[in-house]
Amino acid sequence: MLDLSVKVAGVTFKNPVLLASGTWGFGEKLKSYLDLSTLGGLVSKGISLKPREGNPPPRLAETPCGLINAIGLENPGVEVFKKHILPQLLAFKTHLLVNIFGETIDEFLGVAEALKDEPITGLELNISCPNVAKGGLAFGHDPATVKTLVEEIGKIYSGFLVVKLPPVGPVLDVARVALESGADALTVANTYPALAVDLASRRLALGRGTGGLSGPAIKPLTLKLVYDLYRELKAPIFGCGGITSGKDVLEYILCGAAAVQVGTATLLDPQNPAKILTEIEEELKKLGETNLGNLLAALKY
Ligand SMILES: Cc1cc2nc3c(=O)[nH]c(=O)nc-3n(C[C@H](O)[C@H](O)[C@H](O)COP(=O)(O)O)c2cc1C
Known part of the structure; x- marks a missing residue:
């Protein structure tokens, strides 16, 4: 029997x-193609205190092996989320992390306060968003702010706390400070700053100008981040x-990810x-392994 279960900072995920x-x-589209309960877990769209409209269109630009998005974190705000969306997500028989910003x-603290008593697995803090108190510098580029943020969230929320890192900036310092301040695990990482040009109009292709690159193009880059951060910190990591x-999943696990998150691939094919x-099962069989946990950070040198 193959055992695909993994542990991330004491929480067991079935795969x-x-x-x-x-x-x-929020799952509404994907659930007709995919039984979401079969997955190791779900991470919600980013939720803020108040509703947000997001960026003007176009919000997506395709590249040869990736996608640039500038959605602008559109969401209905935490109260609507709690009332209308959360009950639907909790109905899936798997872990739920709520991504907040x-x-x-x-x-941030207001959102954590609103969610602190909900039966979710945990919170994932998106620290790639701009901090207005620092002139729009992303939270995740400033270790001192991340320290305060994670410590303050910890005073409100006692559950599983994940910090999702931006892939650029002082990533190691931010990762270290997040863990020292109480984060249980890291998600490595968010999208990479990127842009696309519309030649015909001689304008930037996205409504907001720039966006974040995701998809196969970023895999080798983020894989290296996971490798570097695990070697330095030995921390529980969601590779993303x-x-x-x-x-790809087994490569991430060998480099130090305890579990992974799949994003853009679900847009290419919802059954991915x-x-x-x-495929994980097939690859394990080829490797003669019955336990996925044996591969964690088991890269040979
Ligand atoms: C359309 C789109 C929307 C996203 N929205 C969020 C979000 O609300 N919060 C967040 O932390 N990351 C968000 N991300 C980033 C993804 O969760 C993920 O970190 C990134 O896309 C890299 O993984 P991938 O290459 O598998 O897509 C978004 C990415 C895309 C493509």
């Missing part, structure tokens, strides 16, 4: 494949970036997460 934040809406530390196959799970 290592979670859906990454923002790429599957704010433009100030107080906004460009995963489209079972092989299920295919990835089947």
Whole structure:
């Protein structure tokens, strides 16, 4: 019998494949293609204190092996989320991490306060968003702010706390400070700053100008981040970036990810997460392994 279960900071996931934040809406579309309960877990779209409209269109630009998005974190706000969306997500028989963000530390704290008694597995803090108190510098580029944010959230929320890192900036310092301040695990990582040009109009292709690159193009980059961060910190990591196959998942696990999150691949084919799970089993058989846990950070040198 193959054992695909994995542990991330003491939480057991039935398999290592979670859906990454923002790429599957709130499940309503994906659930007709995929039994979400078969996955290791779900990470919700980013939720803020107040509703947000997001960026003007166009919000997506395709590249040869990736996608640039500038959605702008559109969401209905935490109260609507709690009332209308959360009950639907909790009905799936798997773990749920709620991804939250704010433009100030107080906004983050307000969302955590609103969710603190809900029966979710945990919170994932998106620290790639701009901090208005620091002139729009992303929270995740400033270790001192991350320290305060994670410590303050910890005073409100006692559950499983994950910090999702931006892939650029002082990533190691931010990761270290997040863990020292009380984060249980890291998600490595968010999208990479990118842009696309519309030649005909000689304008930037996205409504907001720039966006974040995801998909296969970023896999080798994020894989290296996971490798570097695990070697330095030995921390529980959700690897997230460009995963489209079972092989990709095993590579992430060998480099130090305890579990993974799949995003853009679900936009290419909504059944990809299920295919990835089947492929993991096939790859394990080829490797003669029955226990996925044996591969964690088991890279040979
Ligand atoms: C359309 C879209 C929306 C996203 N929304 C969020 C979000 O709300 N919060 C967040 O932390 N990350 C968000 N992300 C980033 C993904 O969760 C993930 O970190 C990134 O896309 C890299 O993984 P992938 O290459 O498998 O897509 C979004 C990505 C895409 C493509």
